[in-house]
Amino acid sequence: MSDSAVNQAVNQAGLQEIYDVERYRRDFPILSQTMNGEPLVFLDSAASAQKPRQVIDAVSAVYETEYANVHRGAYELSARATDAYEGARAKVRDFLNAAHDREIIFTKNATESINLVANTYGRRFLQPGDEIIISGLEHHSNIVPWQMLRDEKGLVLKAVPVSDDGEFMLSEFKNLLSSKTKLVAITHTSNALGTVTPAAEIAKLAHSAGAKVLFDGSQAVVHMPVDVQALDADFYVFTGHKLYGPSGVGVLYGKEELLNAMPPFMGGGEMIAEVTLEKSTWAALPNKFEAGTPMIAQAIGLGVAVDYVTAIGMDRIAAHEQDLLKYATQRLSSVEGLQVIGTAPVKAAVISFTLGDIHPHDISTIIDRAGVACRAGHHCAQPVMDRFGVAGTTRASFGLYNTRSEVDALVDAIESAREFFGG
Amino acid sequence: MMDELRELYQEVILDHGKNPRNFRDVEDATSHAHGSNPLCGDQLVVYLKLNLDEVIEDVSFVGKGCAISVASASMMTELVRGKTVDEANDIFDHVHHMCTGEGEPSTANLGPDADRLGVLSGVRQFPVRVKCATLAWHTLKAAIEGGEDATSEA
Numbered sequence: 001m002s003d004s005a006v007n008q009a010v011n012q013a014g015l016q017e018i019y020d021v022e023r024y025r026r027d028f029p030i031l032s033q034t035m036n037g038e039p040l041v042f043l044d045s046a047a048s049a050q051k052p053r054q055v056i057d058a059v060s061a062v063y064e065t066e067y068a069n070v071h072r073g074a075y076e077l078s079a080r081a082t083d084a085y086e087g088a089r090a091k092v093r094d095f096l097n098a099a100h101d102r103e104i105i106f107t108k109n110a111t112e113s114i115n116l117v118a119n120t121y122g123r124r125f126l127q128p129g130d131e132i133i134i135s136g137l138e139h140h141s142n143i144v145p146w147q148m149l150r151d152e153k154g155l156v157l158k159a160v161p162v163s164d165d166g167e168f169m170l171s172e173f174k175n176l177l178s179s180k181t182k183l184v185a186i187t188h189t190s191n192a193l194g195t196v197t198p199a200a201e202i203a204k205l206a207h208s209a210g211a212k213v214l215f216d217g218s219q220a221v222v223h224m225p226v227d228v229q230a231l232d233a234d235f236y237v238f239t240g241h242k243l244y245g246p247s248g249v250g251v252l253y254g255k256e257e258l259l260n261a262m263p264p265f266m267g268g269g270e271m272i273a274e275v276t277l278e279k280s281t282w283a284a285l286p287n288k289f290e291a292g293t294p295m296i297a298q299a300i301g302l303g304v305a306v307d308y309v310t311a312i313g314m315d316r317i318a319a320h321e322q323d324l325l326k327y328a329t330q331r332l333s334s335v336e337g338l339q340v341i342g343t344a345p346v347k348a349a350v351i352s353f354t355l356g357d358i359h360p361h362d363i364s365t366i367i368d369r370a371g372v373a374c375r376a377g378h379h380c381a382q383p384v385m386d387r388f389g390v391a392g393t394t395r396a397s398f399g400l401y402n403t404r405s406e407v408d409a410l411v412d413a414i415e416s417a418r419e420f421f422g423g
Numbered sequence: 424m425m426d427e428l429r430e431l432y433q434e435v436i437l438d439h440g441k442n443p444r445n446f447r448d449v450e451d452a453t454s455h456a457h458g459s460n461p462l463c464g465d466q467l468v469v470y471l472k473l474n475l476d477e478v479i480e481d482v483s484f485v486g487k488g489c490a491i492s493v494a495s496a497s498m499m500t501e502l503v504r505g506k507t508v509d510e511a512n513d514i515f516d517h518v519h520h521m522c523t524g525e526g527e528p529s530t531a532n533l534g535p536d537a538d539r540l541g542v543l544s545g546v547r548q549f550p551v552r553v554k555c556a557t558l559a560w561h562t563l564k565a566a567i568e569g570g571e572d573a574t575s576e577a
Contacts, residue, residue: 359489361463362432365552369428378464391464391487420432421490 019320024312025401027052038371041406041413046191046219046350046397047375049244051305058304059246062297069293071270085296088303089286095306096236097227098253102285105252105259106299110218111141113237113252114185116289117214118145120262121235122183128154130182133211135160135168136387137190137197140380142216146185156180162387166193166342174205181211188220188236192381192395193342194325194350196220203232212258218242222399223321223348225314228253240298244400245305249298252289259285266291309400317400321349324398328407332396335414341388349398352379355414358421360394366420367413374410431545431552432490435498440490445483445500452481458562458573460554465492469562477508482563489555495543496559502536508567514540515560522546522556 025031028050033040042050068078070085086101093101107113126132132146136159150157160173168186177184184206189196199215206213214235220226221238228236235254241247254262264271264282268291273281282288309317328351332338337356355363360376367374377392378385385392396410449455449470459466467486474480482504484496499518503511513531520528521544533540546556558573565573 361465361489361552361555362491365431365549366428369425377462382464385464391466420428421437 019316021320021401021403024052025403027054027308028401029053029056031401035371035373036369038369039409041370041372041409043396043398043402043406043410044373044375045222045399045402046242046379046395048241048247049222049399050401051244051246052308054308055245055301055305059297059301062300067297070296071287081296084300084303085294088299088306091303091306092251095221095226095310096251096253097229099229100256103253103256103259105254105286105289106294107237107250107252107289108248108295109241109250110216110237110239111145111250113235113250114141114214114216115145116252116265117235117237117254118149120265120289121212121258122146122149123153124261124263126153126155126182129156129180131156131158131178131180132183132185133158133160133173133176133181133206134184135173135186135197136162136383137166137168137187137193137195138185138381138383139187139191139216139218140382142185142187143383159383160186162195162384163344165344166190166195167344168195168197168202170198170201170205173202177205177209177211179210181206181209183214184211185214185216187216187218188226189217189223189348189350190342190381190384191219191350192379192384192393193344193352194219194347194397195342195344196224196346196348199231199233203234207232219348219350222309224318234258240302240305243302243305244308245302246295246298249295249302251302256285259289264288264291268292270294312400320400321398321402324402324404324407325349325351327404328396328398328410331407331411332414335411335418337418338414341390341393349402350395351397352393352395354390354393355418356421358417360392362421363394363414363417366417367410370409370413370416372410372413427545427548431549433542433545435542436490436494436545439494439497443484443493443497445497445504446485447483448485449481449483454566454569456562456565456570456573458486458558458565460488460492460558462554463489465489465555465558467492467496467559467562469496469559469566471563471566473508473567479503479506479508479511484559484562488558491546491552491555492558495556498539498543499559499563502539503563511563511567515564518543518560519557522553 030050066080068081070082089104092104158176188199203213212234217238240249271291339354341352364376375395452470453473455470465488470483472481482500513529517529520526546552561573
C-alpha cells in the first residue's frame with residue numbers, strides 16, 4: 001500500500017481521533033492465530049515486532065513487479081528498483097527528521113550500525129587513553145563492540161550506573177565526563193527495563209565535553225517520535241524488524257561531516273568511485289558505507305513500515321502504549337509475589353518482572369500454554385540483570401496492536417503459573 | 424494444556440527443583456566443570472570426587488537455573504553417586520537420547536535408574552526446554568573428561 005493509500009485509509013475511518021486498535025490488529029495476519037489452542041497474545045515486540053499486511057505485501061510486490069539490482073542497470077526495471085530503494089531512504093530520513101537522505105545508511109541491523117561506527121569512526125579517530133562512556137542499561141550490542149575497540153586501541157571504557165528504579169544516573173554521567181571522553185554511546189530506551197534516557201541532555205553534556213554521541217534507538221523509535229536534529233545526535237541507530245518491518249535491515253544515521261570524515265566500513269562493489277588493480281577511491285555518501293548488493297526488498301519493506309506507523313501517528317501509538325503500560329503495571333502489581341524491575345518515571349511500554357523465586361523460563365512455559373508469548377531470560381542485557389541481582393526476568397513488551405484484554409490474559413496466565421508452582 | 428504441563432512438571436521434578444539434593448560443593452573434589460546455557464544465562468558447577476577405581480565417591484552441584492535444570496542436576500547427583508565412570512557415561516547416553524531423540528539409546532541395563540529418569544522425558548514435548556534438562560549432564564561429562572567448561576550447546 002502506498003503512503004497516500006495508508007493515509008487515506010486512516011482518514012476514511014476517522015482514526016485521527018479514535019485509536020481503533022481492533023482495526024490495526026486486522027492488519028497483522030499472524031495475530032489471528034491460536035497458540036496451543038488459545039488466542040495468541042503476543043507480548044514480545046521488544047524482541048521483534050509482527051508485520052502488517054502492508055509490509056508483507058510490499059515485500060512480495062518487490063519480487064513480483066519491481067525487482068532488479070539497484071544503482072547498476074541502465075534498464076527500466078533497475079531504475080524502478082533503485083527509486084523504490086532510495087525512496088525508502090527518504091522515508092527513513094523523514095521519520096528521523098534527518099537533514100539529508102545521504103545521512104541515512106542502510107545496514108543489516110542496529111548491531112551492524114554500531115559496529116560500523118566502532119570500526120570506522122572509532123578506529124580512525126580514537127587514540128590510546130581516550131575514553132568511551134556507555135551505561136549500565138545497554139544491550140550487549142552497545143557494549144561488546146566498544147570492548148573490542150577498547151582492547152584493540154588501548155582505550156578506557158566507563159559505564160554510567162543505573163539507579164534502583166532503573167534510571168540513567170545523569171549526575172554520575174556528569175562525573176564521568178571529561179576532556180578525555182571522546183565518545184558517548186547510550187541507549188535511548190532500555191530493552192530490558194523500558195527506561196527512556198534523557199537523550200537531549202546527554203548529547204548536550206557530551207558535546208560540551210567535546211565528545212561525540214551515539215544513541216541506540218532500537219527500542220525508542222518504535223515507542224515515540226524521534227527527531228535526531230532536535231536531539232543533536234551525532235549517530236543514531238535502529239533496526240527495522242522491531243519497527244514492524246522485515247528483518248535484515250537496520251539504519252545508521254550520522255551527521256554528514258562525520259560520515260564524510262570516516263573511512264569506509266567494508267570494501268566491495270557499490271561503495272567505490274573508481275577501482276584499478278592498484279587502488280580505489282570511495283563513492284559519495286551514502287553508498288560509501290553500503291558495499292555490495294544491499295537488502296533491497298527489506299529496505300523497501302522498512303519504508304512501508306515507516307509509512308504504516310506514520311499514518312497512525314507515532315504520538316498516538318505512544319499514547320496508546322502508555323495507557324497499556326499504566327494498566328499493565330497496575331494489574332501486575334496486584335499479583336502476589338510479583339516484583340516489577342525497572343520503575344523509572346519515564347518508561348516505554350516494557351515491563352520486566354520476577355515472581356517469587358520461580359524461574360522466568362518456568363513462567364514462560366506455563367503462560368505459553370495459555371497462548372501468551374513473553375520473553376524470559378537476560379534479554380541480551382546481562383549487566384542490567386547483575387545490577388538488580390537476578391539471573392533473568394520475564395518481560396512483557398507492548399506494541400501498537402496490543403490491548404487491555406491481552407494484559408488481562410497475561411495476568412490470568414501469571415496467576416496460574418503462581419498457583420502451579422505453589423507460589 | 425494442563426496434562427502436558429503436568430507431564431513436564433511432575434511432582435518429583437517440582438520437589439527436586441525446590442529442594443535440590445547435593446546442592447553444595449565438594450571440598451576434596453578431584454575435578455569440577457562449569458556449565459552454562461548462553462540462551463538464558465543459567466549457570467552451574469558440578470563437583471566430582473573419583474577414587475582410584477574410577478568410582479564416583481561424591482558428586483554435587485551449585486548454581487542457578489529453572490525448575491527443570493535444577494531438578495535434573497539434583498536427580499543426576501543422586502543417580503551417579505557410587506557408579507563407575509563407565510556406568511555414569513551409560514546413564515548420560517540414556518538421558519541424552521531420551522530428552523533429545525538424538526544419538527543411540529544406551530544398551531546398558533540401567534535397571535530402576537531408567538524408571539527414575541523417565542520423569543525427565545516430558546521435555547520432549549517442549550523443544551525449547553530440552554537444554555534445561557541436559558545442561559547438568561553435559562557438565563558432568565565435562566567434569567569426568569577433565570574439561571573445564573560445558574555449554575548446553577555441547
